[in-house]
Amino acid sequence: MPSELTNLSASELAAGFRRSDFTPVDVADAVLSRIAATDGDLRAWTRLNPAFRRDAEVAARMFDTDRDVPPLLGIPIGVKDVIDTAGLATEGGSRLYAGRIPGVDAMVVSRITAAGALVVGKTNSHELALGATTPPTRNPLDRNRIPGGSSGGSAAALAARQVPLALGTDTGGSIRIPAAACGVVGLKPTYRAESCAGVIPLAPSLDHVGPMARTVTDLKLLHAVLQPTAATIAVPAAPRVGLVASLLHPCSPGIAEAVTAAAGFLRSAGLTVTELDLPDLAEANETGMTLLLAEALAVHGPAAQQRPELVSPDVESFLDIARNLPSDRVAEARRSRTVITDRMRTLMNDVDVLLTPGLVCTPAPYGALPTDPLDLGGETLSVADAHVRTNLLFNLTGQPAGVLPVGLADDGMPAGVQVVGRTGEDAVVLDVMARLEAGCR
Template sequence: MSEPYELSATEAAAQIKAKALSPVELVDSVLDRIAAVDDRVHAFVTVTAEHARDAARRAEQEIGRGDYRGPLHGITVGVKDLVETAGVPTTSSSKSRSDYVPTSDAAIVRRLQGAGAIMVGKTHTHEFAFGVITPTTRNPWNTDHIPGGSSGGSGAALAAGMCQLAVGTDTGGSIRIPSSVNGVVGLKPTYGRVSRTGIASLSWALDHVGPMARTVADAAAMLQAVAGYDRSDPATVDVAVPDYSAALDGGVGDLTIGVPTNYFFDGVDPQVESAVRAAIERLAGLGATVREVEIPLPTAYMPAEYAIFLAEASAYHQQRLRERGEDIEHDVRLLLEVGEMVLATDYIKALRARTLLQDGWRDLFAANGLDLIAAPTLPQVAARVGQQEFAGDPGEPVINAYVRTSAPGNLTGLPAASVPCGFNDAGLPIGLQLIGRPFAEPTVLRAAAAVEEPGRPTGGLPPLG
């Protein structure tokens, strides 16, 4: 018999709805799991055990009297510590923010709570989401390796069975990077699909927030709860929210999928490429039309990404850098200082380049009749702790390698998911990235569901049961 913490959100929801499992039993199991393994993984900044148990008791009473709110009712969630939670410290994993306790919840937290989800804690981020390592946290598949970032705590918590769902944010890949290296599912929705109100910003032009989960079905259920217009976030778009879960069984026989001949497969580890191409072959075998395409303006992504987020992050944190710079970690402080040297003219040119890239991808999809682009989420698996660059001729810094294949999704604002598609010889996970048209999350999700590996382990820190 599986322990409750091992269940996916969808599996747990079915048992809760049938009253075969109570929210109290699920929360107790998850909290016991955190107590048992988080001293090795360090996914959580704060564990909100008392809050979770109180919420579980309320959920059990509500469900018992017939007030079932839906598939997130009684399901546990880890919330990235960049996201404000009323009465619970929100530190952004920074000493400079260690005393900050919000008085209100972020929009995404309110929507999750409205759907009945239960927060079990705040998960570590790379400080202010400004990195891909999440230094405090370790990868549950092998604790000598990083969990990615910046949502590394969320990815590691999911992989290790310490929550069913998790909140991630994504400015240069920070949902998809940790999802790929931790072997979980992550979806960066279309820019404007989910409200960012109440979340510390890294880059207003590039920030996204979205679901991380153990399965595609779980991610779809979570997106259903959090998607939609929010007048307090001017970037959100008033577009109808479809039924994401209903789309999952649609198959891929009517889809045309583009496979890049350039950029995404440049400098990719052979084992990563093999696993990704095998996943694409599975989609073709399920009836999808696959055609090769050329990614537009390949030299523009990294300069535009860095110019925008460096400048915007430094503007957002300028006062903090002046007043509490000594409390900011060296790597992040250095990037904030560099951002102050980005010229206004270069920043404006980067924004113009973003528009050209958006136009280029729109034309790419239209000219080739594409529904999706399929590519590696990352060119490499999880780096070792302390590793600065990946081997090669020349070598590539870890941050550049990870951001390089993620940045197109942020610059274009297109929906992009990472779904597990295999492991390398060392047992480290590999992710397939699926990128869709604007607001075509249902298409991204049903392709991800079609290629998702059945029976894939839901955790990475043995023993699971």
């Protein structure tokens, strides 16, 4: 039974608890066994919660005594190591903050625990959430590849069937990149729709915290706890879809084919699908990276300058770029952001959601550097450029964006599609994701 329990989704676990097929303690034991068996080389976790099994015992007694139980009661969840958990170290994946133990939970942790979820432990984050490779975590689908980042630990734990739910953060794609790389699902919600209180910041004007899961049904379950007012948003019966053709080149051919097929499925299901281009994508990504680096330097620069020996070379290289940004360039980026956001708002007048690749590449080899080149069907992009190409724009605009797998690329790794909605319309994004999951997985 233990291996069978870790294969179940959160929704299936909740139903099994209600039927008394098994208990939260059975599931907790299965999760701990699964982690012990698989995490030696995967390294998705920085630490486990010593109270996890005891919390499962409390949840089991609640099922015995209460008829009306909270929606996530007994469900295990991983929490990224930038999200505060009271009494459990939260270090931001960095030696700069080693031994940091928060006194109170982050707002999102308070919400999931109030809903009955059981925190298994802290999942690995790329240092300071400033990177897309998340060492030392490896991709469960191919241990010789990266899991993406910076929420790579959460995505790896999900893909390895260690937990059914996880929390991540997203400043330039850090939920969506690892979701696409590991073949799981994730949502970057509308900016500030889910509170970042108690989350170690990277770039506050771009930071988002959001849900990750293995199925869209589970993603919606967790999202409803984090954002209880989302159910009040009206979802069109037939959302209008814009396929962003300009993001299919350069792109790994297998991914471009899978995204095109996903658009074809929606069209065959009766939705209107129109091809369109994103205006000034290069400008948007340059603007976003300028603001991200400038804000990251303001947040972490003082600590890094005081103790440079505790900062890894790749993070230090980003901070060094930020130190050399001209002030007028940062000011211009702030002005450009307003223009780009207005352009996107105008573009979304004619469609309800956009469809893009989740990533334009499959996961890079483990140990890859941000500057390493990737072959994308005869064209090349650096690892860094390939990872932010489809993602950073929507941190800049604050629009909701979710990723799910819709097939396999040429090398057998997942091909993910991204669904982007209007600001505040997270429910529409989740609706289209659910349609795609039903038809393409």
